[in-house]
Structures are given as structure tokens and as C-alpha cells.
Amino acid sequence: xxFGKRRVAGAGIPVCGVRGVYAPPxxxxxxxxAGFFAILCLCPAAWGAGFxxxxxxxxxxxxxxxxxxxxxxxxxxxxxxxxxxNYTFRSFTAYWDNDGTYPNLVRDTDxxxxxxxxxxxxxxxxxxxxxxxxxxxEDPRFGVGLSLKQRIHTASDISIADPDPNDHPYAGWLTLGxxxxxxxxxxxxxxxLDIGIVGPQSYAEDMQKWVHTTWPDEIYxxxxxxxxxxxxxxxxxxxxxxxxxxxxxxxxxxxxxxAVRLDxxxxxxxxxxxxxxxxxxxxxxxxxPASFLGIKDHTGGGWDDPDNPWSVYGYARVSxxxxxxxxxxxxxxxxxxxxxxxxxxxVRATFGVMARYRCVELGWAQxxxxxxxxxxxNGHTWGSIILNIQCRF
Numbered sequence: 001x002x003f004g005k006r007r008v009a010g011a012g013i014p015v016c017g018v019r020g021v022y023a024p025p026x027x028x029x030x031x032x033x034a035g036f037f038a039i040l041c042l043c044p045a046a047w048g049a050g051f052x053x054x055x056x057x058x059x060x061x062x063x064x065x066x067x068x069x070x071x072x073x074x075x076x077x078x079x080x081x082x083x084x085x086n087y088t089f090r091s092f093t094a095y096w097d098n099d100g101t102y103p104n105l106v107r108d109t110d111x112x113x114x115x116x117x118x119x120x121x122x123x124x125x126x127x128x129x130x131x132x133x134x135x136x137x138e139d140p141r142f143g144v145g146l147s148l149k150q151r152i153h154t155a156s157d158i159s160i161a162d163p164d165p166n167d168h169p170y171a172g173w174l175t176l177g178x179x180x181x182x183x184x185x186x187x188x189x190x191x192x193l194d195i196g197i198v199g200p201q202s203y204a205e206d207m208q209k210w211v212h213t214t215w216p217d218e219i220y221x222x223x224x225x226x227x228x229x230x231x232x233x234x235x236x237x238x239x240x241x242x243x244x245x246x247x248x249x250x251x252x253x254x255x256x257x258x259a260v261r262l263d264x265x266x267x268x269x270x271x272x273x274x275x276x277x278x279x280x281x282x283x284x285x286x287x288x289p290a291s292f293l294g295i296k297d298h299t300g301g302g303w304d305d306p307d308n309p310w311s312v313y314g315y316a317r318v319s320x321x322x323x324x325x326x327x328x329x330x331x332x333x334x335x336x337x338x339x340x341x342x343x344x345x346x347v348r349a350t351f352g353v354m355a356r357y358r359c360v361e362l363g364w365a366q367x368x369x370x371x372x373x374x375x376x377x378n379g380h381t382w383g384s385i386i387l388n389i390q391c392r393f
Contacts, residue, residue, distance in 0.1 A: 002246075011191070012330075026236075038381020080127040087144065090300075091122035091390045095149070095292035100259045101215075103383025105366055110219060112154050112168050112380045114371070115208070118149030120290075122298035122390075134182045141184070143298025145192075147177035149290075152204040153328045156377065158221040160177045165318040166375045169338035170227035171328045173197070173267065185243075190295050192237035198267070198327060199230035228327070228337045235265030239295060241287045253304065254279040255294040269324035280313020289315055289354050289363060290386055303356075311356040321346045329373050340373035352384070359387040 012190040079378035080086060090137045097116035129135060134140035153171045155163035163170075175196030182189050196202070205224040241259040247255075254277065261272040276288050282305050290296035305310050323344055331339030352365025363386040370379050 013362050023203060032241060043374060054262065077132055080129070080132070083127075086126050086128075088124040088125050088126070089121070090143070091120075091296075091388060093120040093122070093290055093296055093389075094387045095120070095290075097151075097292045097382050097383045099380065099382040103364070103385050104366070105383060106381045109380075110158050110221070111154055112376070113369075113382065114152050114154050116151040116292045118147055118292060119318035120145055120149075120296055122141075122296065123178075124298070130386060134184070137182065137184045139184060140182050141299045141301060143181040143183075143300075144180035144181075145177070145181070146294060146299045147179075148175070149177065149208065150174045150202065150204060151290065152208055154208070154221060155223055155226075158223060159219050161222040161225075163223045163226060163338075164257045164375075165338065166340055168329065168340055168373060168376070169331060170205075170221075170224050171198060172200075172202035172207075172227070173233065173328075174202040174204070175233070179237075179298070181299050182377055183287060183297070187243070188241040188299065190237065190239040190241075192239075192295070193239070194233070194235045194265075194267075196232060196233050198233055198332075199228050201230050213342065229335055230330050231327075231332050231334065232268070233265065233267045233327070235263060235267045237295075238262050246283065252279055252281055253283050255283065256357065259288075266325075267327045270326070272319055274317065274319040276315055278313050278315035280311070282308050282311040282360070283313055284311060284356075288317075289365075290388060291350075291365065291385075296388075309358045311361075312354070314353045315351070317348075317350040319348045321348070323372075328371065333336040340375065342373055343371050343376075346370055346372055354386075356390075359389055359391040361390060362386070362389070 024313040028164035058246060095116065095118045096103065097113075098104060099112070099114050100110055123144045123146075125144050127142070130140050130142070131137075133142060150175045155167040155170060157163070173196060175194040177192060177194045179190060179192040181191070203219075205227060208221050209224070212220055239259055241257055244256045246253045246255045255277070257276040259272075259274040259276070261274065263270050263272075278288070282303050284300060284303050286297040288294075288297065323342060323346060326342055327333065329340050329342045331337040347370045348367060350365050350367040352363060354361060354363040356362075363384075365384040365386075366380060366381065367384065368381045372380070
């Protein structure tokens with residue numbers, strides 16, 4: 001495997017890609033983007049397997065701490081977080097963003113933020129004392145997310161071997177994401193940590209070249225030799241979302257979900273204000289539709305009518321960012337690289353639809369974005385496809 005694997009002391013949770021853990025040489029099957037990405041997918045899957053087995057009673061152990069971690073009542077925050085029986089598997093989500101091909105109905109392009117793909121596993125978290133994780137909240141519920149994502153950025157014209165120095169830099173980002181969430185009837189908090197790498201080791205160049213070589217009639221990208229250099233990344237995210245009381249008309253229900261978000265790290269420094277409106281039939285009891293560049297609610301508690309296997313709704317979302325740093329435009333943090341003049345304010349509008357039958361949910365969305373750098377010829381747009389399997393096993 002490309003990543004080594006060890007266990008956190010006493011926790012029984014596989015950890016992938018941790019510094020200092022032995023990683024054998026890359027097998028030949030991983031030397032193509034498809035093989036590499038497939039092997040990476042096994043990493044969160046290993047986490048999922050560890051948590052999904054949480055409810056199984058472990059064999060008797062001579063180590064008292066192991067028995068406590070296997071399901072005895074927790075007596076501290078860390079004990080609760082590392083008690084396997086507190087977790088239940090809830091969902092698997094696959095994301096695909098693209099500014100060309102099928103998802104994008106407005107314009108077929110290959111530029112700027114051109115592609116994003118990833119997977120995410122969601123888990124319910126049920127500590128014996130919820131008040132320790134949400135003091136003062138009424139009937140809180142909790143969720144945990146693990147994700148693996150890759151995003152690809154290019155210049156305005158990928159057929160040009162030496163792009164304009166003021167154009168959007170070529171860059172890729174490969175991340176392993178961790179999130180903890182809490183929610184009650186009207187509010188939702190998301191705490192996120194993304195660790196990863198920008199540069200050639202993100203395998204964005206390999207992925208795009210492989211796709212454009214395999215898929216017919218695609219332009220071969222010529223400018224990847226100018227991409228950002230390798231740089232380890234760490235970014236923290238906090239988002240608070242509120243939910244209004246639902247209104248009902250003509251057999252449909254509607255709610256609004258305003259939100260604020262803060263990002264900090266060597267990839268993004270920014271503040272965001274956002275509002276989502278959704279209208280539909282049998283709305284889910286969550287805090288908004290999942291998105292690759294946004295968040296997914298792992299605390300969701302079902303639907304308005306839990307006995308109805310169908311759910312359909314449309315939504316519209318607007319957001320405004322105040323941007324202090326964007327590594328994909330500002331360039332590398334600690335070394336010289338291509339860069340562009342960043343726009344300090346960016347606005348975005350998204351509209352989409354989500355449909356569910358039983359535990360399978362499929363969604364599509366279209367996003368329109370204002371200029372993100374000063375010499376950008378015009379705004380940008382991309383489409384998104386989301387597949388979510390929400391079950392309890």
C-alpha cells in the first residue's frame with residue numbers, strides 16, 4: 001500500500017499517512033492516477049471499518065484501558081472521543097465538480113477551478129454525557145466526518161504551454177479531512193481540519209492528463225510544468241448554520257439556512273456569509289445539501305415523513321467571501337511560484353436539486369462565481385454531482 005497503517009494507542013483506529021509511519025514502496029498499480037486515487041480511497045475506508053465495527057463486543061483483554069475504550073462509559077472528553085462504541089456508521093458520499101463535460105450545463109470550459117472529486121464517510125457520535133460537547137444545548141446530536149478530496153486548478157487556456165504570468169496558476173490539492181459537528185433543532189456547528197499537500201504530489205497533473213488522454217476530444221493540458229511547488233498544508237474551518245421554522249404551502253415545505261464560516265491556514269484565510277433556501281417535498285431534518293467545496297451535515301436526523309421513501313427538493317444558495325489568502329492564486333507560502341493578483345471579495349450563487357429514494361440520494365447543482373483574480377477575463381461556473389448513501393449498518 002502507498003500508506004502505512006498503525007493504531008492510536010488503545011484506540012483501535014487505523015491512521016493513514018501519518019509522519020513516521022512506515023510506508024512501503026508504491027506498487028505499479030498505483031503509478032497511474034486512477035490506481036493511485038483508488039488506493040487512497042482505502043485509507044478512509046479503513047477508518048470506516050474501524051468505526052463501523054464499534055458496536056461489536058471485543059474479545060476479553062488483559063489490558064483494562066482497552067476494555068474501557070471498547071465501550072465502558074466515558075469519563076472525559078478524550079475518553080468519549082476514543083470510545084469506539086460511541087460511533088455508528090451513517091453515510092457515504094461521493095462528489096464530482098467539473099467546469100466542463102456533463103455536470104456544467106452553462107459552459108464547457110477547462111480553467112481556474114476546473115475539477116474536484118472526493119469521497120466522505122459520516123458517523124454518528126453518541127457520548128454518554130452530551131452536555132460536555134454542547135453545554136447549554138437542548139437535545140444535541142453529534143456527527144463525525146472523514147473525507148479524501150482532490151481539487152484541480154489551471155490557467156485560462158490549458159493548450160498554452162507557457163501561460164501569462166498574471167494568469168491563474170496551475171495547482172492541485174490533495175487532502176484528508178476530519179470534522180466534528182453538533183446540532184440541535186435550530187443550529188449546527190462544524191469544526192473541520194484538512195491536512196494535505198499542494199503541488200505535484202497532489203497528483204492533480206497526473207489526474208487531468210490521464211482524463212484528457214482517455215476521454216475523447218479533450219484538449220491536452222500543456223502548462224503543468226508551471227504549477228505550484230510541493231507544500232504541506234493545514235487548514236481549519238468553523239461554520240455555524242441556523243435553520244428557520246418551516247413554512248408550508250401547496251403541499252410543499254420551505255426553510256432558510258443562514259450561515260457564517262471562517263477558514264484559517266496556509267491554503268485559505270477568509271470569512272464567509274451564506275444563505276440557503278430550499279423548497280420541496282419531505283425535506284430532510286438536516287442543515288442543508290452537501291457540497292464538495294462546502295460541508296456535509298453528519299448529524300442529520302431523518303426526514304419530515306420518515307415512512308415515505310421519497311424526498312425531492314430544490315434549493316438556491318448565495319455566499320460572499322472576504323479573502324485574505326488563497327494559495328491557488330497567491331502562490332506558495334514559503335517559496336517563489338506563479339501567482340496572480342487576488343480579488344479580496346468573491347460572491348457565489350448556486351442552484352440545485354436533490355432527490356432521494358430510501359437510502360440513496362442523488363443531487364445536481366450549478367454554481368456561478370465572480371472573478372477571483374484581477375486579470376480574470378470573466379466569471380466562472382461549474383456543475384456538481386453528489387451521490388449520498390445514507391444508511392445505518
